[in-house]
Amino acid sequence: MILKNKDITELQKLINNAKNITIATHINPDGDAIGSCCGLYHYLNLLSKNITIIIPNNAPSNLNFLLKNVNHIVFEENVKQAKQTFINSDLIFVMDMNNDNRSGDTMGKTITEMNSNKVLIDHHVNPDKYNVSFSYPDVSSTCEVVFYILKKLSGEKIFNKDIATALYSGISTDTGSFSYSCNHSEVYTAVASLLKTGIKVNKIHNEIFNTYSKNRLHLLGYAISKKLKIFEQQRAAYIYLDKKELDYYHYQPGDLEGVVNYCLKLDGIDFCALLSERDNKIKMSFRSTDEKIDVNKFANKYWNGGGHVMASGGKGFESMNEVREKLEQQIKNMDFISKD
Ligand code: 5GP
Ligand code: MN
Numbered sequence: 001m002i003l004k005n006k007d008i009t010e011l012q013k014l015i016n017n018a019k020n021i022t023i024a025t026h027i028n029p030d031g032d033a034i035g036s037c038c039g040l041y042h043y044l045n046l047l048s049k050n051i052t053i054i055i056p057n058n059a060p061s062n063l064n065f066l067l068k069n070v071n072h073i074v075f076e077e078n079v080k081q082a083k084q085t086f087i088n089s090d091l092i093f094v095m096d097m098n099n100d101n102r103s104g105d106t107m108g109k110t111i112t113e114m115n116s117n118k119v120l121i122d123h124h125v126n127p128d129k130y131n132v133s134f135s136y137p138d139v140s141s142t143c144e145v146v147f148y149i150l151k152k153l154s155g156e157k158i159f160n161k162d163i164a165t166a167l168y169s170g171i172s173t174d175t176g177s178f179s180y181s182c183n184h185s186e187v188y189t190a191v192a193s194l195l196k197t198g199i200k201v202n203k204i205h206n207e208i209f210n211t212y213s214k215n216r217l218h219l220l221g222y223a224i225s226k227k228l229k230i231f232e233q234q235r236a237a238y239i240y241l242d243k244k245e246l247d248y249y250h251y252q253p254g255d256l257e258g259v260v261n262y263c264l265k266l267d268g269i270d271f272c273a274l275l276s277e278r279d280n281k282i283k284m285s286f287r288s289t290d291e292k293i294d295v296n297k298f299a300n301k302y303w304n305g306g307g308h309v310m311a312s313g314g315k316g317f318e319s320m321n322e323v324r325e326k327l328e329q330q331i332k333n334m335d336f337i338s339k340d
Contacts, residue, residue: 001139001148001186008152010132014117015153018091020050024111026097027056027104028253031208033096034063035170036121036142038070040093042162043150052085056104060254062211066166075107086110091117096142096170098124098135098306121145124307125296137308140181143170147190156193164194168204176261177209180310219249224262229328230269236331237263238273242320246276260285271295271336275316275323282316282323288336298336302326 015021023040025033037053044051053072075082086092092114094100101108111118120130123142127135136145147167150158171191175182182188195201212220223239230237239259249255256276263272264287271293274285284303286295288310295312299305305314316323330336 003148003152007132014091020089021091022085022089023053023093025095026102029055029059031173032141032143032170034059034066035166036095036146038066038166039146039163041070054082056107062208065207083110086114089116094120098122098127140187141170141174143167144187144190159197161197161199164197164199168194215249216255223259231331234331234334235269236271237269240275243277260287277320284314286312293336294338297338
């Protein structure tokens with residue numbers, strides 16, 4: 001991946017001139033969001049900056065090991081302090097999202113209102129405009145983009161175990177442990193560099209992927225055995241979970257991470273969705289097996305969302321039954337295959 005010299009020079013200048021730096025990311029932060037924030041944080045720490053990560057809401061518990069000893073604020077739990085931190089910052093990094101709004105309404109508005117310089121580091125399509133933008137939709141993860149930026153800024157020797165652990169975490173989660181979005185050799189070269197710091201891949205993998213609670217594993221079993229609907233003719237499937245079912249399994253943030261992918265394990269399924277009921281909406285995830293099925297477009301056109309070509313998300317504001325009816329009609333019409 002080739003970074004523009006102009007962007008790196010500008011970024012270097014912004015970092016040099018900043019004392020208080022805030023790093024922000026999207027709502028329901030995932031491994032790439034937390035990993036990219038923490039990787040950048042540990043790098044900036046080496047430069048003796050005053051740094052705070054602000055996440056909109058709590059990260060799933062399996063990512064907490066990354067936030068240990070990292071100065072961070074959960075926006076929804078501490079709005080006043082978070083807003084003041086934004087106000088005090090000379091430089092704001094916007095990570096793993098293509099517009100401020102992905103941080104949720106209140107945090108998004110707060111970021112937008114700030115006059116400080118803002119730098120975007122991301123890999124989603126159609127980014128908004130920022131002072132400097134590192135937007136690379138063809139790259140596996142924001143963590144991989146951060147890797148190239150830090151390497152360009154300070155050389156490979158700058159990577160330490162903290163930076164490498166964080167960046168490796170995001171690359172491995174956003175590629176489903178190197179099973180998609182990683183058809184380019186550079187990602188493995190990047191990972192090889194990170195491994196030279198002495199991080200243990202098996203340990204990180206276990207922290208992230210093998211720390212299910214019993215409830216989480218049982219919820220997965222229930223979702224697959226009882227709540228999976230298959231449309232063989234349309235090569236589509238979806239799983240739906242109501243609030244009372246999530247409550248029964250004591251749902252915790254992150255417990256549904258990866259569940260949507262199980263639909264694609266079925267032979268003959270190319271498009272799938274996961275619907276889960278939240279307080280005032282139905283959260284939706286979409287996945288496809290082929291770039292020809294552009295679920296970013298689908299989420300954007302029909303479900304108030306977006307993301308990537310083969311992995312996207314959205315929201316439905318009707319009841320679960322109404323959202324299901326609408327989705328089933330779209331499946332029957334094969335609306336997930338763009339006609340334009
Ligand atoms: P997930 O299904 O894992 O929640 O999200 C898959 C991808 O879609 C992620 O890259 C995420 O950033 C994006 N995404 C999820 N929900 C939304 C949404 O409501 N709006 C937009 N623009 N992107 C979303
Ligand atoms: Mn990402």
